[in-house]
Amino acid sequence: MYIAVCFRKKKGKMGNKIWDCSSDGKEIIAEELSRGKSLPRAIALYLVSRGIGLKDVDAYFDASLDYLSDPFRFPGMEIAVKRLWKAVVSREQILIHGDYDTDGVTATALLSRILERNGAIVTNFLPHRFDDGYGFTPESLVKALETTEGNCGVLVTVDCGINSCEAVEEASRRGIDVIITDHHEPGNVLPDAIANINPKIHPELADLHNLSGVGVAFKLAHAFLDYGRRTSLGGFLTNLEDVLDFVALGTVADIVSLLGENRILVKQGMEVLKRQVRPGVRALIEVARITGGGMKPSDITFKLTP
Numbered sequence: 001m002y003i004a005v006c007f008r009k010k011k012g013k014m015g016n017k018i019w020d021c022s023s024d025g026k027e028i029i030a031e032e033l034s035r036g037k038s039l040p041r042a043i044a045l046y047l048v049s050r051g052i053g054l055k056d057v058d059a060y061f062d063a064s065l066d067y068l069s070d071p072f073r074f075p076g077m078e079i080a081v082k083r084l085w086k087a088v089v090s091r092e093q094i095l096i097h098g099d100y101d102t103d104g105v106t107a108t109a110l111l112s113r114i115l116e117r118n119g120a121i122v123t124n125f126l127p128h129r130f131d132d133g134y135g136f137t138p139e140s141l142v143k144a145l146e147t148t149e150g151n152c153g154v155l156v157t158v159d160c161g162i163n164s165c166e167a168v169e170e171a172s173r174r175g176i177d178v179i180i181t182d183h184h185e186p187g188n189v190l191p192d193a194i195a196n197i198n199p200k201i202h203p204e205l206a207d208l209h210n211l212s213g214v215g216v217a218f219k220l221a222h223a224f225l226d227y228g229r230r231t232s233l234g235g236f237l238t239n240l241e242d243v244l245d246f247v248a249l250g251t252v253a254d255i256v257s258l259l260g261e262n263r264i265l266v267k268q269g270m271e272v273l274k275r276q277v278r279p280g281v282r283a284l285i286e287v288a289r290i291t292g293g294g295m296k297p298s299d300i301t302f303k304l305t306p
């Protein structure tokens with residue numbers, strides 16, 4: 001079958017180019033899949049062409065939340081959630097610094113909702129596309145702090161910040177602990193934050209490199225609730241599934257690949273989105289003239305996001 005077999009050009013003895021049929025071992029994996037899961041060969045080849053082998057095939061078909069990995073795989077996650085719970089207990093303000101696009105807005109909404117439901121005092125800041133530009137900067141820090149009522153002990157970035165060394169330095173000078181959550185490519189020097197939560201810093205998190213900003217914020221929220229329940233600090237009355245509509249919106253809007261955990265998050269998130277429980281989202285769906293029940297990810301890309 002063509003999809004699993006590619007041709008590779010290589011140099012012959014005389015320097016002339018010859019064509020060589022190369023399956024890169026995909027044929028063998030397809031064979032394993034086909035036999036192991038009683039799948040038709042065409043389906044097995046399709047799955048292999050999408051990078052899905054025997055160990056991921058159940059998660060692919062089932063796509064249930066049970067297949068999401070432990071958020072504490074992220075180095076720094078424990079430090080981040082401990083600090084957030086400390087802010088909840090000591091009534092410090094938590095400032096969430098987001099971004100102006102769909103991914104950044106949904107990440108901000110998701111995190112503030114989860115934190116507020118568990119007693120946190122939260123202020124959100126979304127930079128203005130034209131006035132502030134992209135990212136967490138010393139200028140946006142000052143502007144964001146103006147929106148708080150003082151006593152801001154922690155600042156969390158979502159969908160930005162992994163290269164914001166100067167802004168983090170300035171926040172530290174002001175006595176604020178910064179937690180960075182981001183999915184953008186890191187530079188050579190990481191900010192001196194108390195935690196840098198970004199899958200792209202860690203080669204061992206390669207399976208999560210396609211997470212969007214809201215996907216990373218979801219991981220922080222997951223860990224926050226998990227830690228709260230484990231230590232009896234809280235989180236018992238919060239259902240993380242309720243915010244999956246935000247994850248679906250931001251993930252699809254950011255055009256990241258819908259494979260691995262993204263596929264699970266979007267598949268389950270679409271179900272929450274179809275229920276249209278949020279007045280804002282419901283209004284948006286009405287304006288975009290989408291019929292709720294049959295909503296598809298492409299409706300997010302072409303109708304809701306714009």
Ligand SMILES: [Mn+2]
Pocket residue numbers: 103104159183212213214254
């Ligand atoms: Mn993003």
